[in-house]
Amino acid sequence: MLRKIQLPLQTLNLVVGFMIWVLISSLLPFIKEDIAIPDNQLALVTAIPVILGSILRVPLGYYANQFGARKIFLISFVLLLFPVYYISVANSLADLLVGGLFLGIGGAVFSVGVTSLPKYYPKEKHGFVNGIYGAGNLGTAISAFAAPVVATKLGWSTTVQLYLIILGIFIIANFLLGDKQETKVKTPLLEQIKGVYKNEKLWLLSLFYFITFGSFVAFTIYLPNFLVANFGLDKVDAGFRTAGFIVIATLMRPIGGWLADRFHSLILLMFVFGVYTVSAMILSFAPSIGWYTFGCLTIALCAGIGNGVIFKLVPMYFSKQAGIVNGIVSAMGGLGGFFPPIILTLLFNLTGHYAIGFMALSEVALASLILVVWMYFQGKMSLANEVINHTVEGIMITDMSGKIISVNPAFTKITGFEAAEAIGKNPNILKSNKQPKTFYEDLWRSIETNGFWQGEIWNSRKDGEEYLQWLTISAVKNDAGEVVQYAGMFSDISNHKNKKA
Structure with a gap:
């Protein structure tokens, strides 16, 4: 009372x-x-x-x-x-x-x-x-x-x-x-x-x-x-x-x-x-x-x-x-x-x-x-x-020249690269040798035409281990419609593929 x-x-x-x-x-x-x-x-x-x-x-x-x-x-x-x-x-x-x-x-x-x-x-x-x-x-x-x-x-x-x-x-x-x-x-x-x-x-x-x-x-x-x-x-x-x-x-x-x-x-x-x-x-x-x-x-x-x-x-x-x-x-x-x-x-x-x-x-x-x-x-x-910081997907943002300007904690967990090691570098630090050159040419052509690309891609962790990613790359535009950044969101689907196999 x-x-x-x-x-x-x-x-x-x-x-x-x-x-x-x-x-x-x-x-x-x-x-x-x-x-x-x-x-x-x-x-x-x-x-x-x-x-x-x-x-x-x-x-x-x-x-x-x-x-x-x-x-x-x-x-x-x-x-x-x-x-x-x-x-x-x-x-x-x-x-x-x-x-x-x-x-x-x-x-x-x-x-x-x-x-x-x-x-x-x-x-x-x-x-x-x-x-x-x-x-x-x-x-x-x-x-x-x-x-x-x-x-x-x-x-x-x-x-x-x-x-x-x-x-x-x-x-x-x-x-x-x-x-x-x-x-x-x-x-x-x-x-x-x-x-x-x-x-x-x-x-x-x-x-x-x-x-x-x-x-x-x-x-x-x-x-x-x-x-x-x-x-x-x-x-x-x-x-x-x-x-x-x-x-x-x-x-x-x-x-x-x-x-x-x-x-x-x-x-x-x-x-x-x-x-x-x-x-x-x-x-x-x-x-x-x-x-x-x-x-x-x-x-x-x-x-x-x-x-x-x-x-x-x-x-x-x-x-x-x-x-x-x-x-x-x-x-x-x-x-x-x-x-x-x-x-x-x-x-x-x-x-x-x-x-x-x-x-x-x-x-x-x-x-x-x-x-x-x-x-x-x-x-x-x-x-x-x-x-961004609490999502389970890895996120990487690059500028127009292709340099990494931001990553989230999930990026580090999946790739092994700390933020300080990745920022300022080119995304090719994650590149594997499993895709031919034409794969990347088609990827960028899709981004230029549609504004994004989505699909499976093989990449490498910091320790050299290759793994399968599900990756989405989007072009980020300003109010004038000009591309100013690229944002990539990815997850590790290796275990999922292995279970299916």
């Missing part, structure tokens, strides 16, 4: 963690009425919770495998009691920075669920399950929407203290309902890191999540104050609009995971980054509130789909190191939310507008699109190489 409630329980845990993570940014228009915050420090105040929320994702993902999600969520929520109360009584910028830093624990719990929940479901459901869990992002929308409304009636300090009650409820819920029997993975941390840090897919997925989740976090903490300052909107209205952005991004996350379970994940990411590129360009032209809303909501759509797709890819590429990789990728996503608000503020102070910052997002999205296309075609080539 406890296993069945882990998905809803851990998703609600993430909702609470994210509600707390964006607590300061949601209430900043109210807080700055009581606490003097210089304009050039506003972005830092809202971004500071992202630091610890990103860095801690790596150890929390690892320890979730070691000790189980129940213990990690419990400890995290107990620790959050202290910074939440500290912020509720804050009266200086320093208080907000110190308390905000430790609010990052709320964002760090993300890596706990994405590490724990796949243990309860088959692989074909991992995308959708992680997408459902990722919908816990909705916690940011709840704070963005509800916190300003409550603060209007009760004041921001009392509003913050209400979060202590929510934390208390979930501490009890995890203690009673968390799974004590969760499967543990005890692989040492350094061993896991050594197993993944040289893999380029780790860093590409980190870059993609840096953009998709980073933009989600950045817009979440940047929009409430920006909409008030730049478009003169009411504080509650700005909160509603920010909540709308968050809701769309959150709802699209499980849809992104569901789509990734059914379609090619990299093709979905091509769509995501293509639309990102165009949307960020729209924002860079400092549009009206209507076009700005369109650009933001389109980014929300893509961010949600992208977030869901990426955490389908992590267990596909890193099934044995999912804990540490989930931590690293999600940490990079969190850091992706830290830098943009600060950079946008810095650029605004220098230029008087945000155009360069949004154009930079567009260019990074375009670069990511190119990298996804590269991953897609590299994956196709890798699959083809896997097929």
Whole structure:
């Protein structure tokens, strides 16, 4: 029974963690009425919770495998009691920075669920399950929407203290309902890191999540104050609009995971980054509130789909190191939310507008699109190489001059020639003396006329033993129809012939 409630329980845990993570940014228009915050420090105040929320994702993902999600969520929520109360009584910028830093624990719990929940479901459901869990992002929308409304009636300090009650409820819920029997993975941390840090897919997925989740976090903490300052909107209205952005991004996350379970994940990411590129360009032209809303909501759509797709890819590429990789990728996503608000503020102070910052997002999205296309075609080539390397038939490829340029392991097994001994040589190293010259002339005439030749042929192994092959030679053509290579596929049929005899 406890296993069945882990998905809803851990998703609600993430909702609470994210509600707390964006607590300061949601209430900043109210807080700055009581606490003097210089304009050039506003972005830092809202971004500071992202630091610890990103860095801690790596150890929390690892320890979730070691000790189980129940213990990690419990400890995290107990620790959050202290910074939440500290912020509720804050009266200086320093208080907000110190308390905000430790609010990052709320964002760090993300890596706990994405590490724990796949243990309860088959692989074909991992995308959708992680997408459902990722919908816990909705916690940011709840704070963005509800916190300003409550603060209007009760004041921001009392509003913050209400979060202590929510934390208390979930501490009890995890203690009673968390799974004590969760499967543990005890692989040492350094061993896991050594197993993944040289893999380029780790860093590409980190870059993609840096953009998709980073933009989600950045817009979440940047929009409430920006909409008030730049478009003169009411504080509650700005909160509603920010909540709308968050809701769309959150709802699209499980849809992104569901789509990734059914379609090619990299093709979905091509769509995501293509639309990102165009949307960020729209924002860079400092549009009206209507076009700005369109650009933001389109980014929300893509961010949600992208977030869901990426955490389908992590267990596909890193099934044995999912804990540490989930931590690293999600940490990079969190850091992706830290830098943009600060950079946008810095650029605004220098230029008087945000155009360069949004154009930079567009260019990074375009670069990511190119990298996804590269991953897609590299994956196709890798699959083809896997097929070639594991087929039982020997394969030999030559260039137009007749030099061998590639062989597979079965070639070595059948002929005795290692790849290094065969590459660069002419195929006549395999030639026997059992066929007359006219046999080879007919063979090449067939290739020139029909594009291939197929039949029995006597060849020699490295040790001089002659054996009978079934050989197919095909001309490989480019898009212009010109022959560029020749590919031979063969098998040893000597034993088959002997049995027949």
